[in-house]
Amino acid sequence: MITPFYTPAENPPFNMARYCLEAGTLATPTKPALLVIAAPGAPPAEIWTYADLEDAVLRTAGALRQAGLKPGDRVLIRLDNTSAYAVLFFAVIAAGLVALPASNQLTEPEALFLLEDSGAAAVACLSPLDTSALASAPLLLSPDDIARMMREGPRIDYAPTRAEDPAFLIYTSGTTARPKGVLHAHRSAIGRRPMYQGWYGLRPDDRVLHAGAFNWTFTLGVGLTDPWANGATAIIYTGEKDPAFWPRLIRDTDATLFAGVPGVFRQMLKYADVTPAAIPSLRHGLMAGEAPPHGLFDEWAARSGREIHEGLGMSELSTYISTSPTVPRRPGTVGKAQPGRNVVILPVDGPDEPLPPETEGLIAVHRSDRGLMLGYWNRAAEQAEVTRGEWFVGGDLGTMDADGYITHTGRNNEVMKALGYRVSPLEVEAVLAAHPGIAEVACAELAVRADVHIVGAFVVMKDDAPRDANAIMAFATERLAAYKCPREIRFVDALPRTANGKIRRAGLVRM
Template sequence: MPTSDDRQFPPRFNAARYCLAENARLRGDKTALIMVGEGGTVSRLTYAQADRAVRGIAAGLLGLGLKAGDRVMIRMGNETDYVLVYFGALAAGLVALPSSPQLTADEAAFLMENAAVAAVVTGDGFSKSDDGGPAGCIRLDSEKIAAMKAGEPLSDYADTAADDPATLVYTSGTTSRPKGVLHAHRAIWGRRPMHAHWLGLSEADVMLHAGTMNWTYTLGVGITDPWACGATTVLYNGPRDRGIWPRLIAEQGATIFAAVPSVYRQILKYADLAAHDLSRLRHGVTAGEALSADLLETWTQATGKPLYEALGMSEISTYVSSGPTIPVRPGSPGRPQPGRRVAILPPDGPPEPLPAGETGLLAVHRSDPGLMLGYWQRPEEEAAVMRGAWFAGGDLASFDADGYLWFHGRNDDLMNAMGYRVSPVEVEGVLAGHPDIAEVGVTELAVRPDLRVIAAFVVLRPGAEPDADALTAWCVARLAAYKAPRAIRFLDALPRTANGKVQRKRLAEAAE
């Protein structure tokens, strides 16, 4: 079981070696990854095969002249090669940049330019001419990756330091463009407290994750954590089917199921739970959105299985949770996992932890190995979140007398859309380019007590007619689907402060 000693990571550490080398040696014939596709087709990858393919890709990338620290962008769908390229980059001492296939060409081009990527790997459905990118950027498709997998592999994983950069993840910031969160190889070591205290994960488990590989929730909980423990991962890349998950749990013998709360809600609504044998399932886990007390109760009553929530963010993954060692308390995401140093700090003044019951900024100590190295080329934003020895990401919260965390909103305007953090400034910038729009404000809108969506509040130019469908189509063509507003409201004027700043918290009120 992880303890406070888990903060003491080895000075020389490679994340890909940690997940694959020993598994290939001790359990090479064991299935590491199961991909279930259209019509129930199943493909399997053993630990020996994964280790061989990852080292082959690593050798191929280095053979192209890439050097330690170079960024490799992954622009693929939910394909097995996604995870192999991800770990291949780490195995070579390069920096993997996972991205979503939902990104538009302009959004992808921004990431490529901002990160100065040295290579981009595209999968099925992506043309080499889809994106811009820096001059000299190497383009790799599935055929070239297949050749690397079949080629001579590296004899060993790169001898990286634990603090060497490994992964660059882009997330929405307070500006109109996403910001890069740079993680070190030690970030995988920093996930160890999650295994016992949230996931209850061991070598004997079969983990079914409802997400796609491009999401850090899936790459982490769905793949990295099971592989770090020698367990088996199951992913689905077939047609969209909101009721398929109980069938996959039964067919694949899943012992743990991971999803966002909205997926659990869809299962309860669309799936016939009684038609499937869920006896091997020990519990479900959820993150990315707040788990409502009503959904927790309904799921537990319908299945008889516990549901454990976790709180995390791109900068540190999950660090507060319920789980096998932390009893569920409805309405709270849980307590800090043992070994974590978590505190509530005053929003202003010296960063001295507040006592239980007082509301302030939720903070994690900078000694946590899961904490990011920093924001990519954003020193001003990095300085803004570091409070002495603490990282404070902007959430307002408090601890009760038993150590459970309770949310009180955010100290900034970032939105949460299906588990993705989205900047309202980015969405506003896209809508402001529409010829019919004079002013726009974007915020979250509660459409149900347990569901919030991104909403745009629009002031039209004189003579323009309100057309919500046209504005939605404008956004969908220019933003990833999860960033596009799900609701459009038309106003005569936006609520503003005396200094002229849009009051996002009053937008919904102004539309009533």
């Protein structure tokens, strides 16, 4: 069982921004906390020491409060992936406000939905939004406004927030057509502690380069929150995201940890120079976000001489199952529950009693986990759907073996219903990915009639491979039960992905 660092009744003073920044500032004020790289081969465009970073955060926090924002007000951040985004995110939290990180690629209607649903009192964005239709117009902050706040704002102390107070709100896909807000407390930073050694093997001398954007908890957590909480250095790259650049960036910045989705590592292997000499400083890679393609781990290890440690997470908790320098990879699994986390497999339907080893069910986390969200923003019905007694179930399906290794078998709401059978898309994808001519594959349920659904496979072939649907179906037939085999193969040039590189399954059926 998890040992909490406080009891719920105590709810001690705790500010997430203070936890991440104050210790580093006091112990190593002149150490680089953040490096901003604008182009491969170029020196850092910005170098932020811990003292500089804390000063900018607390000045921006003071300016936000001076502008009339009150404790608990939501601030939507829709900026480029720059130092200003990072500073503003932590400044909002330092001020006792609630940060709402969002993508700069959102359309105006999408951004307006987040504003309306969250009731945000302010929005930082690259260009003005037409907020006339909203019940109350939020304060609009431009990049120039943020830059001025960082330099000239009245420096204040960290707000006297408590561990259970809201710190940030991040929107993710819901079971409806609209995204839902996931509200996290200040103590979520404490809840990330199991990752330090249970996934990263994180050290104060590490330099962490993350390939993702700040609107994602994977990037905000792995790329900023955890390095700073451990006195390490975070690295931001703001230039063109060419996969051939990443080894050069790792070498130029002496990055020791590199994090990204599987697609980033796959593209590096295809387009970049991935050798031990090309990435001499790298200790290992960190991967999460979706299921990796077949053979990726072995090819990366053979060419780079380094390991990749995989993690399974969700917006509601972040990464909680992983391999690490002390937990070796077991093929087919995503690793073990990180030390201190209580993870079991529950029946999809039935009592809230953990299932025996090797039995598929819902992956569940005990609700005492300090990394778990406070709840969904104004979505009581969806909150009830993920609560099973003392357990939280986020919708991931899996099995656990006798040694504690967990196999992720898909999402409960993504399981395909084909010819009356339940089929995991991950299982079919893993088999098809082993086909020698397939570069990438994703599967989805296709409706051929109102009452008939089949498994469809969307396939990206390697450059020199023929598009032979019959051969792929024959390959699947030899390795899968008949009801799991795809009945339709659709060849595509690329799979639809989100801005962070994850496959958009909802977009497959429209291809």
